[in-house]
Amino acid sequence: AATELRLSHQWSDKDVRHQVAKIVADEVAAAGVDLEIKIFPTQSLFKAREQYTPLSRGQLDMTVLPLSYAGGQQPAYNLTLMPGLVKNHDHAARMNDSPFMEAIEAKMAEDDVMVLVHGYLAGGFAGKDDCITAPEDVAGKQMRAAGKAFEQMLAGAGASIASMASSEIYNAMQTGVLDAANTSSSSFVSYRIYEQVACYTPAGEYALWFMYQPLIMNKSTFEGLSEEQQAALMAAAEKAQAYYLEEAKKEDAESRRVFEEAGVEIADMTEAEFNAWRDLAKETSYKAFVAETPDGQALLDLALAVD
Amino acid sequence: MDPLLLGGLVALATILVLFSGVSVAVGLLIVSAGFLIVFDGMRSLELMPEIFFGKLDNFALLSIPMFIIMGASIASTRAGADLYEALERWLTRVPGGLVVSNLGACALFAAMSGSSPATCAAIGKMGIPEMRKRGYPDGVAAGSIAAGGTLGILIPPSVTMIVYGIATETSIGRLFLAGVIPGLLLVALFMAWSLYSTWRSGNTALLSAGSYSWRERVEILPRVLPFLAIILGVLYAMYGGVATPSETAAVGALLCLLIAMVIYRLWNPRDIWVVLRDSTKESVMILFIIAAAGVFSYMLSSLFITQSIAEWIGTLDVNRWVLMGAINVFLLIAGFFLPPVAVILMAAPILLPIITTAGFDPIWFAVVLTINMEIGLISPPVGLNLYVINGIAPDISLRTILTGSLPFVACMVLAIVLLCLFPGLATWLPNAVMGPGL
Amino acid sequence: MTVQSAAVAHAGKNLFLRAVAAVSTLAGWCSAAMIVTAVAITCQMIFVRFVLNGSTVWQTEAVVYLMIAATLIGLPYVQRLRGHVNVDLVPLWLGRRARMGLAVVTLSVSILIVAVMFWYGFEFWHFAWDRGWRSDTVWGPKLWIPYLALPLGFGLLLLQLVADLVAILIGADRPFGLEDA
Ligand code: NA
Ligand code: NA
Numbered sequence: 001a002a003t004e005l006r007l008s009h010q011w012s013d014k015d016v017r018h019q020v021a022k023i024v025a026d027e028v029a030a031a032g033v034d035l036e037i038k039i040f041p042t043q044s045l046f047k048a049r050e051q052y053t054p055l056s057r058g059q060l061d062m063t064v065l066p067l068s069y070a071g072g073q074q075p076a077y078n079l080t081l082m083p084g085l086v087k088n089h090d091h092a093a094r095m096n097d098s099p100f101m102e103a104i105e106a107k108m109a110e111d112d113v114m115v116l117v118h119g120y121l122a123g124g125f126a127g128k129d130d131c132i133t134a135p136e137d138v139a140g141k142q143m144r145a146a147g148k149a150f151e152q153m154l155a156g157a158g159a160s161i162a163s164m165a166s167s168e169i170y171n172a173m174q175t176g177v178l179d180a181a182n183t184s185s186s187s188f189v190s191y192r193i194y195e196q197v198a199c200y201t202p203a204g205e206y207a208l209w210f211m212y213q214p215l216i217m218n219k220s221t222f223e224g225l226s227e228e229q230q231a232a233l234m235a236a237a238e239k240a241q242a243y244y245l246e247e248a249k250k251e252d253a254e255s256r257r258v259f260e261e262a263g264v265e266i267a268d269m270t271e272a273e274f275n276a277w278r279d280l281a282k283e284t285s286y287k288a289f290v291a292e293t294p295d296g297q298a299l300l301d302l303a304l305a306v307d
Numbered sequence: 308m309d310p311l312l313l314g315g316l317v318a319l320a321t322i323l324v325l326f327s328g329v330s331v332a333v334g335l336l337i338v339s340a341g342f343l344i345v346f347d348g349m350r351s352l353e354l355m356p357e358i359f360f361g362k363l364d365n366f367a368l369l370s371i372p373m374f375i376i377m378g379a380s381i382a383s384t385r386a387g388a389d390l391y392e393a394l395e396r397w398l399t400r401v402p403g404g405l406v407v408s409n410l411g412a413c414a415l416f417a418a419m420s421g422s423s424p425a426t427c428a429a430i431g432k433m434g435i436p437e438m439r440k441r442g443y444p445d446g447v448a449a450g451s452i453a454a455g456g457t458l459g460i461l462i463p464p465s466v467t468m469i470v471y472g473i474a475t476e477t478s479i480g481r482l483f484l485a486g487v488i489p490g491l492l493l494v495a496l497f498m499a500w501s502l503y504s505t506w507r508s509g510n511t512a513l514l515s516a517g518s519y520s521w522r523e524r525v526e527i528l529p530r531v532l533p534f535l536a537i538i539l540g541v542l543y544a545m546y547g548g549v550a551t552p553s554e555t556a557a558v559g560a561l562l563c564l565l566i567a568m569v570i571y572r573l574w575n576p577r578d579i580w581v582v583l584r585d586s587t588k589e590s591v592m593i594l595f596i597i598a599a600a601g602v603f604s605y606m607l608s609s610l611f612i613t614q615s616i617a618e619w620i621g622t623l624d625v626n627r628w629v630l631m632g633a634i635n636v637f638l639l640i641a642g643f644f645l646p647p648v649a650v651i652l653m654a655a656p657i658l659l660p661i662i663t664t665a666g667f668d669p670i671w672f673a674v675v676l677t678i679n680m681e682i683g684l685i686s687p688p689v690g691l692n693l694y695v696i697n698g699i700a701p702d703i704s705l706r707t708i709l710t711g712s713l714p715f716v717a718c719m720v721l722a723i724v725l726l727c728l729f730p731g732l733a734t735w736l737p738n739a740v741m742g743p744g745l
Numbered sequence: 746m747t748v749q750s751a752a753v754a755h756a757g758k759n760l761f762l763r764a765v766a767a768v769s770t771l772a773g774w775c776s777a778a779m780i781v782t783a784v785a786i787t788c789q790m791i792f793v794r795f796v797l798n799g800s801t802v803w804q805t806e807a808v809v810y811l812m813i814a815a816t817l818i819g820l821p822y823v824q825r826l827r828g829h830v831n832v833d834l835v836p837l838w839l840g841r842r843a844r845m846g847l848a849v850v851t852l853s854v855s856i857l858i859v860a861v862m863f864w865y866g867f868e869f870w871h872f873a874w875d876r877g878w879r880s881d882t883v884w885g886p887k888l889w890i891p892y893l894a895l896p897l898g899f900g901l902l903l904l905q906l907v908a909d910l911v912a913i914l915i916g917a918d919r920p921f922g923l924e925d926a
Contacts, residue, residue: 006609038611040608044608044613044614044656045605045608045609046358046361046605047361047364049881050357050358050361050364053357054354054357057353059350059351059353059354068881069881070881071881072878072879072880072881072882072885072888073876073878073879078881140798142794142798148881148882148883148885151802151883152883155800155883159800160794160798160799160800160801161800161801161802161883162794162800162801163801163802163805163806163882164366164551164805165366167476168551170478171478171480171551171552171741172551174741174742175480175545175546175547175548175549175551176547176548177548177549177550177551177794195742292885325831325832326832326834326835327835327847327850327851328831328832328833328835328836328847328848328851328921329831329851329854329855330824330829330830330831330855331829331830331831331832332829333829333855333858333859334831336858336859336862337854337855337858340858340861352861352865353865353868353869354865355861355862355865356862356865356866356869356895356899357865357869359862359866359895360813360869360891360892360894360895363809363812363813363816364809364813365809366805366808366809368809368812369783369787369808369809369812372780372783372812372815373784373787376780376784544791549791549795550791550795554787554790554791556787557783557784557787557788557791558787558788558791560784561784561785561788564784580777583777583780583781584773584777586777586780587773587776587777587780587815587819587822587823588822588823588826588828589828590780590815590816590819591776591815591816591819591820591822591823591828592823592828592829592830594812594816595816595820595823595829596830598816644832645832646830649830688832688833688834689830689831689832691830
């Protein structure tokens with residue numbers, strides 16, 4: 001009988017990350033190597049943040065996961081969602097193929113986890129009443145940020161942080177519990193945040209928010225496959241990775257179009273504003289990262305060294 | 308094995324295990340473990356505590372104990388009696404005064420409590436003896452309170468709506484609003500039936516019980532003010548930008564505890580402990596079922612049963628209303644045996660894809676589902692409200708309570724039919740307040 | 746119909762049963778205290794955010810952990826109060842001896858499954874403790890603290906279930922808490 005692998009993720013079947021998983025599954029099936037990948041979308045097997053542990057213990061075979069979700073287990077992962085570290089999608093692609101990513105993959109190997117498909121997705125800011133482009137725009141605002149490092153940076157800029165699930169952003173914005181939010185381009189669109197905000201700052205020429213969301217696999221499970229199966233998997237992964245990069249670029253443009261069509265003002269971040277954010281991040285999130293991570297400075301330097 | 312056949316086996320095993328008398332939550336864990344061991348291997352047992360923990364790891368669940376505390380703290384004071392008395396004084400000119408004011412009190416109390424047994428207990432303690440004293444038949448007295456109590460989960464706040472919202476990722480604020488008009492509709496239907504049955508019994512003296520002077524009517528108003536303050540405060544917090552619905556529940560719980568302590572002098576630590584004990588008991592019971600049902604739904608998903616059933620129904624070429632009818636019969640049967648929370652959690656992952664594929668609105672369906680679950684609350688063998696009535700008036704036989712509440716069940720079925728004919732009854736208010744849905 | 750009834754598991758004069766009952770009651774107090782604490786923290790969070798317009802980074806998480814702990818630690822107490830809903834149609838219909846047999850079987854299987862949850866819950870807790878896992882938030886508490894509720898809650902429930910089994914075997918309590926027909 002064919003070997004069956006189980007892949008779990010949190011998104012709908014329309015999401016790019018589902019498509020990435022599906023490409024791998026379809027390609028492997030087409031290769032005819034007696035390998036079948038069963039996809040469990042929309043958290044139908046495990047909840048989003050509860051996928052890493054079973055993956056690392058071999059109870060789940062594959063997942064598409066924002067790696068920073070496991071930042072509490074491997075603090076190094078927090079570097080995969082750090083403000084201003086990645087400048088644009090091409091830069092992100094170079095990150096994937098750098099000594100920095102090798103170091104991150106070494107951390108994954110400690111947990112018996114390996115990467116099949118690398119990929120970053122970008123995101124922006126949305127304000128209920130005003131535009132958010134520079135640090136001074138967030139002072140005194142109630143904000144919901146995606147990721148610990150962003151919360152630290154925004155708090156440093158004088159914003160108040162309210163933590164809630166991204167599915168709650170819509171209602172919280174509507175009733176005024178939140179003044180502004182920061183999340184991925186696709187979440188902004190899928191949660192229809194454009195109905196509740198006056199201004200949107202998409203990921204453009206300068207973007208702060210890049211999140212590493214690879215398709216990862218249990219390493220021992222991979223090593224237990226036959227050579228043909230491994231080769232088919234790697235070939236499928238390569239194809240999926242190329243698709244992922246192209247789609248990631250399209251998502252930002254698509255979110256800009258959707259917000260524009262909904263009559264929301266679009267504000268772009270300037271280079272000076274980007275630099276101001278990054279200086280702030282160095283004093284807040286970078287500093288906190290180095291303080292709490294063993295060999296944190298070395299890892300940060302590796303990331304900053306990627307040109 | 309074919310996932311559909313496997314699904315049938317799981318259903319059979321679940322029925323057998325639950326009928327053995329084991330508690331519902333533990334039963335769900337037993338069935339899950341059994342099927343996981345056989346079809347996923349021994350190692351999947353390792354995952355069970357992790358999944359159990361994960362299902363409880365959700366901020367929205369906080370509102371369950373909170374909305375239960377709201378009801379329990381008020382129910383432990385004479386507040387229920389005040390509410391009931393005030394309504395009676397004001398509704399005395401309305402024919403059928405006493406039973407109508409009881410139902411009105413149930414509806415008002417339901418707006419403060421998320422659970423049905425609490426609503427039933429709060430109004431029943433005062434209402435049932437009073438109605439019997441004035442000559443209402445036992446069946447009408449017990450049946451009206453049992454049925455009126457079920458409004459606790461339809462009129463917001465509602466524990467079942469919260470659980471549905473979590474299970475299906477729909478907005479809890481929206482779900483709450485969707486229950487308002489159908490809740491009022493049910494109150495109206497209940498009242499209409501009570502009036503008709505009292506009139507038919509020929510005892511027309513009951514229809515004009517007492518008469519109160521305007522002075523007596525105005526006098527009692529201040530005693531109802533705390534209720535209005537709580538309801539308005541909670542509504543303002545929820546829809547006025549102070550807090551999310553789950554957070555609002557905590558404000559409501561605190562307000563109710565404070566009002567119980569300050570206005571109703573609930574000072575004695577022993578009395579406060581009774582409130583906390585009852586709330587803890589009901590909350591832990593519900594949360595245990597939620598977490599165990601989470602493990603159960605993991606098993607269903609892992610064995611690909613959920614997905615296969617949804618796919619299979621999708622390929623069936625049946626009229627969507629036939630489908631809706633079948634779903635309701637299934638829910639009704641499940642509701643006879645299981646508490647609402649367990650039914651919703653076990654059925655939602657399978658039903659939701661079917662519902663949306665057939666073009667039904669999940670918010671509308673939540674209301675239909677809730678009314679359906681209300682029927683289960685007053686039907687044997689597991690009907691939480693029946694136990695409450697039995698506790699208040701042990702001398703009324705189960706048969707009398709059942710026959711008394713049967714006409715109210717007919718009202719609920721009528722309400723479901725009306726909702727199918729006019730879906731706007733459920734969807735208009737949330738859309739008007741919160742804009743068109745997602 | 747015993748569900749939600751006022752019946753409490755009977756301990757009689759047996760020392761073991763009384764000790765377990767005391768532990769379960771203590772657990773119930775802790776559970777109630779945790780629920781009240783969650784109310785207070787949530788209200789504090791709304792006050793900080795809405796009135797002071799300040800940051801609220803730890804409250805949601807703390808409240809969630811408290812609710813999980815309240816549920817798990819509350820399990821033995823609710824078991825003692827016979828608060829866990831069951832369908833007792835068949836037990837009611839059975840004769841005295843068959844009912845006793847069924848009660849022994851259901852209690853034994855319950856004990857087994859709760860023991861499984863206790864054991865792997867302990868293992869999961871130990872894993873998190875051993876590896877020093879934290880939650881991935883700014884607050885970042887050590888995860889072994891909330892995970893501790895798993896072995897603790899299931900362990901105490903296990904104890905109460907064993908006591909319930911002992912109680913019906915020595916005749917201190919009736920099967921399913923039902924009156925003899
Ligand atoms: Na209610
Ligand atoms: Na029932």
